[in-house]
Amino acid sequence: MEKIPQSVVKRLRESTAVPASSHLDADLLTAFAERSLADRERGLVMEHLAACGDCREVVTLALPELETIPESSVEKSHGPGWFVWPVLRWGALAAAVLVVASVGVLQYTHQRAEQTVAVVRSQERAPELPKAAEPTLPATRVGQPAASPGQLEVRKGAPQKGVPEPMHPSHPQNHRTFASSNKDDQSAAIGSATTARIGSGSGASIAPGQDATAADQFNIQAKKSAPEIRQQAAVGRTSETVEVQADAGQVKTGAGAVNSTENQFAQNQANLPLQGRNVTSLDVVKAKDPVATAAGPVAATAPMGPPGMPLQTSPALMLRASPRWSISPAGVLQRSFDGGKTWANIIPNGAGKQQGQDAKTALAVPVFRAVSANGLEIWVGGSASALFHSADGGNLWTRVAPSEGGTMLTGDIVSIEFPDALHGNITTSTTEIWSTSDSGQTWQKQ
């Protein structure tokens, strides 16, 4: 800090040396600290504070208990601490699901390997179209690095062939896949969608829309490059029936998934946030709960499901993956992964835990009064306008301090309602109502 001349310090000291005959009353000092004074009064209080060390001391001492905040924000921006255990734990879970899933896919694809290999072999002779690489992109995003490339090869390769290659008679399934992607728009869509769906259902099972997109792309390719393959009527018919069957199975699986997902997530609808947005690999890690549950039903209910798919283990995951939230009578935030049988205390500002918290800072943990869980979006609030938000099911927390035009939320938070991830209302003990429509970025006081 810029040094100021000694004479100024001396002058400052002199100006405050005069003992104030009367101190400001607690009301004014409080209103000053809460910024609820009009300019005129604020100016007067400021004059007094400039001259009165005691009142300055009082104002500073009386500041609300926020001392964990600078720490946690520091931690958040610089500290590697956040990235240690909580995230890894979920990452490990997601990775485990992926591994299990890809084993299933591998087994499944192994059975169909002959067909795949055959087609791939036949493609090697055909000239590659540069655009053909595109469809792999969405597929990788779906997250099945082991199994999907092979299958995709089949689909993208097939339409590239201007002239139908002689098929290996020993692998009739070749024709099925081959033709299904070319026969006509619909069967092609179903065909590729199914293949993609099987892969994704067992792999990462995210975003149903993604599969369709991939299928559409294949389709377009198919239409563009190889219309003449439609002439293979006999092959086409075979493939059609097969595909219809697969399709029916798929529909059933889909319905099953929806049903059980609804049951599982009646409470916190953890899968909702995933719908309708682009799923990236980052999301996969974040969204481990829905992944586990959505993948489960596919395996459990699909009659056409690949035999021996090991995902049946996932009901256990399902239970673990749908946390319930509660506030204990003592005002501690709690989370349960087993439907409420056991509860674990959650302290939203994780910073305290890492620093060998002593009794005093432990006391600074707010007493919570209200929690709102909407999928992975958790809001919790309590004493001294403490409000925390987690967008990942309670691992990472940020403190939120609603304010509007210089007015801060004051008092205790007594209720939190977030009907969806963006919109929410917060009521305080001082009967203030704060609402947000952008997930807490900005607030309006009512």
Next chain:
Amino acid sequence: MRATKSISAEVQSAVSELLAELQAKSGCEKYGITPEAFAEILGVVATKYLPSGSQQAEAREFLLTLRVEELALARACAAGHNTAWEIFLTRYREKLYQSALRIAREDSAARELADNLYAELYGMNTRDEERVSKLASFTGRGSLEGWLRTVLAQEFVNRYRRTKRLVSLDEEGEEGSQFAAPEPEPIAAVDSRLESATDQAFKGLSGEERMILAAYYLDGRTLAEIARSLGVHESTISRKLDKLGKQLRKKILANMVQQGMGRRQAEEALEIDVRDLRLDIRHSLAQESGGPAFSEKREVRVKSEVPGAPEQPIEPLKEKLGGSS
């Protein structure tokens, strides 16, 4: 509350205009406060804070800023209403102890502080043979919670000042009089022109600027603390302090030159002055676990605040009262 000024007609009419609205908002009836009594309270509060001769519109605006719900609650408690007390205790009991702990930084002192305040809130202390609850002086300018913290802090500072005085008398023999009037200038050679130049520059400062300077240089507050007490961002305070330091130097130099000093002479006078200050800064750095870099220093201090170094709040005062002797 001090001797009540008579409530002006403007305030009176503003109160009656808003009474229905404020009364509904405050829920005072459930605490057994009649509308008349509430109107009286509002009138007295408005009269206390509004400058005399305020117009009705000002009074109206003022009344709307009051936290009437908490005002009604506090006054009902002061009047001994049971429901009100229950609500008060549910809302604030625990917090009061937490705040006391934060202020006193030590458990037994915190307990004593909070218990004393409770006694005052209950009205155990009598004034003119009448039990007066401290809550009767709450006016709803700020939140009740903040008010309670402020009252605790005031009590703490008061008490500290008392004990400080005792300690000082004991120590007087060793350290010399700590309560001597503002000490004579240690280096008499300090140019009087420098002083008057400083005074002049000082006069140009706003209340806020002087408050920030005093909090930082005299009280040894951290940037974060100053920022929070003023309700602004830390970087704002940091920028302001930087700017103020430069500005003051420049102004003082200019003032000295104006008084007929040569530029070099003026700079030298200021240079000597800054060297003196270094002693002062070394003194204050000694309390700050000697963090060298600015940013580090800030963090060290923020952290050392948290686990509660009991002597931390005392240091600034000590420096203020006995420093630079």
